Amino acid sequence: MNDPSRKYFNCTDRERAIFESGIKLGAIFHQFIGVPVNDSNRKDMENAIEKSIKLQPFVESISVKINIEGQRNTSFQYVSLSGDMLDVRLAIRYNDQEVKARMQYMQDLNYPLMYLEE
Amino acid sequence: MNDPSRKYFNCTDRERAIFESGIKLGAIFHQFIGVPVNDSNRKDMENAIEKSIKLQPFVESISVKINIEGQRNTSFQYVSLSGDMLDVRLAIRYNDQEVKARMQYMQDLNYPLMYLEE
Amino acid sequence: MNDPSRKYFNCTDRERAIFESGIKLGAIFHQFIGVPVNDSNRKDMENAIEKSIKLQPFVESISVKINIEGQRNTSFQYVSLSGDMLDVRLAIRYNDQEVKARMQYMQDLNYPLMYLEE
Amino acid sequence: MNDPSRKYFNCTDRERAIFESGIKLGAIFHQFIGVPVNDSNRKDMENAIEKSIKLQPFVESISVKINIEGQRNTSFQYVSLSGDMLDVRLAIRYNDQEVKARMQYMQDLNYPLMYLEE
Known part of the structure; x- marks a missing residue:
């Protein structure tokens, strides 16, 4: 694995994977909230979000669903994309460490929660 | 043409088309600047921007190029999408009035200019 | 009035003012939707939006309220800033022409409408 | 410390703090890139970013500089805020664990790097 930024970090591979997964979820929410969506462009937008976030470092896989x-x-x-419409599953790999993270609207919190699944 | 917001406006059809074209160009810039892009996802992002903006009212046609x-x-x-990379051609129709607007980086201004072509 | 982009336009002063007012409202919505807000930072955010949009060309005055x-x-x-929370009053002047525009959530449309007041 | 989302996580306090720090840095970049800035509103915008991100969970302190x-x-x-202009120092505390994170443009990477300082 090539990481041109390695020298700037002093943490374990698992911690790095966790940090990177937080960045990606924060990025998705704050970049794409507000985009006009309805059934006609939902899949195009899911695809565009997935492909753009995959360019960021260490993304192993990503799945975006807009509800x-x-x-x-x-x-x-149409409506403006809001946080409660997003369901994101993300896997980040840094060397041998893989972390699974997710963004999902939680009704009990009334909040689009970003959390670590594994 | 159906316009559920008509009662809120007191202007000519051409003025309305011009107003709406400004909204769309301001929306594109400020919604999508910052998105990760390279050659692998450029076309997907152009397509997703076009399809989302087409949902906004009175868009007759739109073409987005990312340079x-x-x-x-x-x-x-990869790079983050910036204003100087965007070339957008937009046609807005309100009743019989059609307006063509564009966003394009102008070297003499060092500025991604939004302007009316016709 | 100085307008370094004048040569790119072929329209009346009033049409230009209308076009510019659309740009500013589209910009505000798509730039700031998603920002975390509650009563503790509401005024700071209103102020920051006003001051940043005032930098854009031909803004005579602007008032932003977050509800x-x-x-x-x-x-x-806290909540994420959404379109239905924004109430914006904007005056654009191009030479002798002044245009008043507004963004306001309209209950009958369930839509944050951008419109021309005068 | 109160964490209404605790049941959704299965990780150490330090890992949680690291995850949350990534979210905040990803949020800042993708929310605020594109905002119009010059010397006249720089401090207002720094202040508004700091106060809005402080609303997100577990932020102990934050300092934003726009260069x-x-x-x-x-x-x-004026210019549009871009990633290379941002210098952010962030402290996240989760129970007894404090993590320091930073976003800073790195010339050797030509990249606004988000990294863990401690």
Whole structure:
């Protein structure tokens, strides 16, 4: 594995993978919230988010789902992407360490939670 | 043409088309600047921007080009989308009035200019 | 009035003011949606949005209000800025022409409408 | 310390602090890139970024600096905030564990690096 930024870090491989997974989830939320979506472009946007985040370092795999159901429709037949619509599964690998992270709206928190699955 | 927001406006059809074209160009710049791009996802991102902006009212057609050439590469083989990389052509129609607008980096201004072509 | 981009436009002063007002409203929505807000930082964020948009060309005045009331609280005591929370009043002047534009959530449309007031 | 999301995590306190620090840095970059800045609003924007990110969970302290020097000026006397202009120092505390993270443009990488300082 090549990491041109390695010299700047002083942590374990697992800690690095965890740090990188946080970056990616924070990036997805704050980059894409606000994008116009409805059923006609949902898959294109999921695909575009996945492919752009995959360019960031150490992303092993990523799956983005946008849940539009349950959103109150507007007079213009689309909604702005909001955090409660996002379901993201992410795997980050740094050397031998793989970490699985997720963003998912949690009803009990009324919050789009970013958390570590493994 | 159906416009559920018509009652809120007091202007000509051409003025409305011009207003709407400004909204779309401001939206594209400020929504998508910062997205990770390189040659592998350029077309997916162009497509996703076009399809999302097309959902906004009165967009007749839109073409988005991302120019990566000339960008200094980073150690991680992608760049963040910046305004000077965007070339957008937009047609807005409101009733019989069609307006063509564009966003393009202008070297003499060192500025990604949004302007009216017709 | 100095406009280094004038040569790229072929429209009336009023049309230019209308176009510029659309850009600013599209910019505000798509730049700032997603920002964490609650009562403790509301005024700082309103001020920061106003001052940043005032840098864009031909802004005569701008007032941004963030309405947090009525938002369902989260377990972390803040919410992400959404379009229905924004109330923006904007005046754009191009030469002798002044245009007033506004962004405001319209309940009948379930939509944060950007419109021309005058 | 109160953490309403604790049940969703299965990791050490230090790992949690590291994860949260990644989220915040990813959030800052992708939320605020594109904002218009020059010397007149630089401090307001630094302050607004700091106060909004402080609302996110477990932020002990944060300092944001925007470096405008060295940016090529535009014909409109402001620039769009870009990653190479940001210098962020962040402390995250989860129970007894404190982690220091930073975002800083690294010339050798031509990249705004997010890294762990301690």
